[in-house]
Amino acid sequence: MADASRRTVRTIVQTAVALAVLLPAIIDASGIPSTLPWVAAALAVAGGLSRVMALPGVQALMPRWLRTGPDRDDELRRLDRTGGGGL
Template structure:
């Protein structure tokens, strides 16, 4: 499974849990000021879940297909750098 797919699944799970936690506030809200409290609570829960799921201890508890991918090493540049140009004013 690609890392982008893992990240998408993790984000969907986090958002679903945060919306479920804030659902009572959102459902009972009838006006915009009251709805803002529900939206704020869901964003706070989503931010908290995102931070907690980024911890290595929590990552180890997740199923292997949902864990973060190990960091990869940077690949070398496929195009070698150009040789330095000779100084201006020198005869070659």
């Protein structure tokens, strides 16, 4: 895939994920009642998409350029503290 195509796909995916994350705040700020069926469905889909995209298994299936980085705290927890070289 050409670099321009990858950038385009990545931008579209990132924008969709960002909108999914921001959708609850956008709906709240707009004053649209969240009890409307289409709004409730959109919020449910947005929440589900955000959760699924954050799963480690899904992250592993994504191309490297689309993955989020590991959590720094998780990296620190995995350090081998029994190796004798420490503080």
